[in-house]
Amino acid sequence: MSKSPKTFRPRARVPKGLRDLSAGMVRAELRMLARIREVYERYGFDPLETSAIEYADALGKFLPDEDRPNEGVFSFQDDDEQWLSLRYDLTAPLARYVAENYDGLPKPFRRYQTGSVWRNEKPGPGRFRQFTQFDADTVAAPGVAADAEMCMMGADCLEALGIPRGDYRIRVNNRKVLDGLLETIGLGGDANELTRATVLRSIDKFDKLGRKGVELLLGAGRKDESGDFTKGAGLSPSQITAVADYVESGLGEGATTRRLVLESWRKIVGASAIGAEGLDELAEMDALFEAAGYGLDRIEFNSWIVRGLGYYTGPVFESDLLFEVKDDAGNPVRFGSVGSGGRYDGLVERFKGVKVPATGFSIGVSRLQAALELLGKLDLEAVAAPVVVLTLDAARMADYQQMVSELREVGIRAEMYLGGSGMKAQMKYADKRGAPVAVIEGEDERATGEITLKDLILGSEMSKEIADNTAWREGQPAQVSVPRARLVEEVKAILARHGLHSGFHRG
RNA sequence: GCAGCCGUAGCUCAGCUGGUUAGAGCGCUAGAUUGUGGAUCUAGAGGUCCCCCGUUCGAUCCGGGGCGGCUGUACCA
Structure with a gap:
């Protein structure tokens, strides 16, 4: 057996009595x-x-x-x-x-x-x-x-x-x-x-x-x-x-x-x-x-x-x-x-x-x-998660950047997806973050000058009723197609429907 | 500080009267389901079995010490 030199790996652990706060x-x-x-x-x-x-x-x-x-x-x-x-x-x-x-x-x-x-x-x-x-x-x-x-x-x-x-x-x-x-x-x-x-x-x-x-x-x-x-x-x-x-x-x-x-x-x-x-x-x-x-x-x-x-x-x-x-x-x-x-x-x-x-x-x-x-008296969810702009086309990052900037300018928490994964993973990311809205602009949307806004809060409720996967996907529930120019107003409208003010404070 | 119990994957745990490749569920990653969160299917990653020493042909398992966690107690500016 040849012995490869062991690299020292420190144990990742917080010292006793100390803690990380999420x-x-x-x-x-x-x-x-x-x-x-x-x-x-x-x-x-x-x-x-x-x-x-x-x-x-x-x-x-x-x-x-x-x-x-x-x-x-x-x-x-x-x-x-x-x-x-x-x-x-x-x-x-x-x-x-x-x-x-x-x-x-x-x-x-x-x-x-x-x-x-x-x-x-x-x-x-x-x-x-x-x-x-x-x-x-x-x-x-x-x-x-x-x-x-x-x-x-x-x-x-x-x-x-x-x-x-x-x-x-x-x-x-x-x-x-x-x-x-x-x-x-x-x-x-x-x-x-x-x-x-x-x-x-x-x-x-x-x-x-x-x-x-x-x-x-x-x-x-x-x-x-x-x-x-x-x-x-x-x-x-x-x-x-x-x-x-x-x-x-x-x-x-x-x-x-x-x-x-x-x-x-x-x-x-x-x-x-x-x-x-x-x-x-x-x-x-x-x-x-x-x-x-x-x-x-x-x-x-x-x-x-x-x-x-x-x-x-x-x-x-x-x-x-x-x-x-x-x-x-x-x-x-x-x-x-x-x-x-x-x-x-x-x-x-x-x-x-x-x-x-x-x-x-x-x-x-x-x-x-x-x-x-x-x-249970501590409200841990008092800040709404950001709107997530999906990045489906690596060549169009500037477009996505422009969208988040528009949202941020009116005070809406927003981010574009910065990971390296595909659409499904991006949706999962938005879901896990608790994002209220996902903004989707892929090939189809660009062809028509529109964008798709998905209401993730509403969608989450609707998903409880799903029986069939194919039908659910094809139905594309809780999402709307709107002109690109109306991005800010339409996002605001969805946030307002859920009682979110500018996407920042909840309730 | 003192005493008791405990320490196996990210989480919850199984396992071995000491024997080769240590398992499950959940979670995670990726793929499939014509570009979509749930479900399903497939694949994958992830473990110095807390650490060190000892006993042994051989230790995740036995013994000692240490470290860490929980509980009680002491202290609490």
């Missing part, structure tokens, strides 16, 4: 972005685009370490050996931007930004290593009116995206309330920092695990279905009860208004100074929500919303979808929140050394899109 998905995302942008603009935010790559130290806590330089964030070294990172959110770059341009910016500074962010972690349903976020932030606004605005704007965005009121909820809490709770049960002070983190993470899981599960996590720990054990916070029984009571205090019959929720929380954490401050802030937000007409069906106060431990310092909020989403196999899919935010008064301080109060909200566009797709 036309329908790209357009769906663009439409979502346009709707969100409209809301953000209406609230007075201005666009800002920062770079996708930052110096690693500017992004904060995820400095590449020796063992795992890519943990969480994608990083690499520049020529000058400085570490660069792909941004993992849009907030950290904003903080860098604000710090860098602080003196020249109007304050408060309000900006929105959308783009891809990258996280090097395990992908899951609706969770990718590259995804799109759409952020709005207000920097140098100390009062909670800025936070309240974020919550209302988040609600407006979800509704603008077609999610009915009642199918989502903006859930609001305040880190100061949680701090007050921890203080109340004797977990204040530096010595208890790790325990506090564990307690907060446990509270965050109430939605998933219920009171029982949270109690286990607060105590000795919990073993999950796979047998994996999660170490608990090791609290005493009375501490556990206090925390669990707090988590459940906002629920149930009594909590018919946000004010009542605050009253029940006040009994538990009101004695703590920080807790009382948090409650006062929420009360102020409630007044603003009420003034703007945002009731409990849109925004609620929620005891188990914690959010990331890293940098939130005041009100925190997230938007959750309330309906059940099922995958192709019919199994319920647990999506995380589709948007979140909160107050981060310390982020710019990292650069400037002075506290700059800020708050922001970020919509997880990719995750929301994945949820809507599973729901």
